[in-house]
Amino acid sequence: MIGDYVSKAIVGEMSAEEAMKAADQDVAKLLKDAGYVVNQ
Amino acid sequence: MPSFQEVSQWKGQIIGIPFGAYFVMLHYRTDLFEAAGLQPPTTFDEWKADAEALTKDGMYGVALNNQRGSAVGQAFFEYIFGMGGKPFESMYPGSPDVYADMTPLLDSPEAIATVQLFVDMLKYEPLGAENLAWDERAALFSTGQIAMVSEWTARTPGFANPEQSVVTDKFAATLFPHAEGVDPVPPLGGWVMGINKFGQQKDMAWDYIKWFTSQETHKKFVLAGGPPAVSPPCRTRKWSLPNSGYPPSMKPRSTPLRTAARAFLSLLRSSP
Numbered sequence: 354m355i356g357d358y359v360s361k362a363i364v365g366e367m368s369a370e371e372a373m374k375a376a377d378q379d380v381a382k383l384l385k386d387a388g389y390v391v392n393q
Numbered sequence: 394m395p396s397f398q399e400v401s402q403w404k405g406q407i408i409g410i411p412f413g414a415y416f417v418m419l420h421y422r423t424d425l426f427e428a429a430g431l432q433p434p435t436t437f438d439e440w441k442a443d444a445e446a447l448t449k450d451g452m453y454g455v456a457l458n459n460q461r462g463s464a465v466g467q468a469f470f471e472y473i474f475g476m477g478g479k480p481f482e483s484m485y486p487g488s489p490d491v492y493a494d495m496t497p498l499l500d501s502p503e504a505i506a507t508v509q510l511f512v513d514m515l516k517y518e519p520l521g522a523e524n525l526a527w528d529e530r531a532a533l534f535s536t537g538q539i540a541m542v543s544e545w546t547a548r549t550p551g552f553a554n555p556e557q558s559v560v561t562d563k564f565a566a567t568l569f570p571h572a573e574g575v576d577p578v579p580p581l582g583g584w585v586m587g588i589n590k591f592g593q594q595k596d597m598a599w600d601y602i603k604w605f606t607s608q609e610t611h612k613k614f615v616l617a618g619g620p621p622a623v624s625p626p627c628r629t630r631k632w633s634l635p636n637s638g639y640p641p642s643m644k645p646r647s648t649p650l651r652t653a654a655r656a657f658l659s660l661l662r663s664s665p
Contacts, residue, residue: 355480355499356466362508363459363515364523369508370500377499389495392482 354379401585409585412606413620415546417471417580418566422540425452425563433567435577437476437510440541440570444517447540454517455541456530464526469507471543474578475571476510478503486578506572535560543569545582547620554618583620 358376361367367375385391401409419440421433425447434440444454458468470480478501479485482494498504515522519533527545534542535551535558544552551557552564571577586605588598604610615621 354466355469356462356464358499359465359469359508359511360459360461360523363465363511364461369505369512373505373508374500377497377504380497380499384495384497390493392494392496 354383397581397583400581400583409587410602410606411583411585412611412614413547414581414583415620416582417543417569418546418549419541419543419569420534420549420552420564420566422447422537422560422563423565425540433565434570435568436573437570438573441510441513441517444514444541448517451538453519453533453539455514455543456518456522456525456533456539457511457514457543458526458530459511459515459518459523460526461524465511468511469504471569471580472507472510473504474580475569475575476503476507477572477575478507480504503572534564537563547582550618 355376358367358372358379362369362372366372381391381393385393397411397414401407401411419433421443426433426443429446431443431446432439434443440455446454448454458464458471473480474486479498481491481498482496484491484495518525519538525533530539530542531544531548531551533539534544537559546566549566553561555561568577569579586602588595588602592598605614611621
C-alpha cells in the first residue's frame, strides 16, 4: 500500500504530499482494523 | 549481530534461523568521481549534486528502486530513517518494541521529503527509471551505465566479478547517505530460514536447516559468494581461510572490495 502511493508521486499522478497524506490515512485504517495500537 | 537475531523472533519466540546478513551501501564509480574531482557523498544533498554532475555523455547519476509496489515500498523504509523520520511512532533504531505504537507518520515532513527526494532524483536516472527494481539497477551499475547505486552488500561480489561486471576495478562502496545533521542509519537485511507449520516433513526441514547453517556448510556458502551470517565476515579463527580470513567474495585484495569491507566492518561495529 505504501509502495503504491510512493509510486503515484514518482510517476506524477499525485504530489509527494498528497500521496503520503493518503497513504497515512489508508495505512492507519488498515492497522487499526487489524488490532494494532493506532492513536489517530 | 543482535539486531539480525531480533528479526528472527516474534513475541519472544524464535521463528527462524538467520543465515545471511547484509546492508545497503552506496556503490560508486571511483574513476568517474576522480575524473570529475568529486568526493563520495555523505549527505542526500551531496548525493543529489554528485548525481547531477555525473549525468552527462550517456552516463546517469543513479538508479533508484522506483518500481511500484514492494520495490519502492522497501526504498521508502530504507531512506526514511536517514531523512530523520520514522514510518511509525515506535519504529526507530533501538526501539524496545517497534510494534508498541503503530500510529503511521507517513505524512510527516520527513516522510514527504523522502518521497520528494525520489521524485527529484528522476532527473539523474535512465529512461524508464520509474519501473526499475533491484535486478535492473544492479545490471545498470555492473554494465557501466550509472555512476552510483545504493545496493545490498549481497550484490557487491557480483560487481567485483569480471564474469558479471565491467566495473570490477572501478568502484568502491561507502556508507548510505543521510540528511544533513542526521546520523547514518544503514538499512539491515538478510535471509532467515523457517519451517512451514503446514509442512508434511518438518523433521527433514529441521535437519536441512541444521545442515545448512552448520559451520562447515556455511563456509562453503560464503566461499561461493553468499553473505556471511557472522560478523565480521568469517573472522572466527576456526575457519582458517587463506590469507586474510575473508572469503574470496569479500577478500580486500582490490580497492573496491577493500573499501566495501572496511565500511562493512564499520557498520557492524556501530550496529545496535
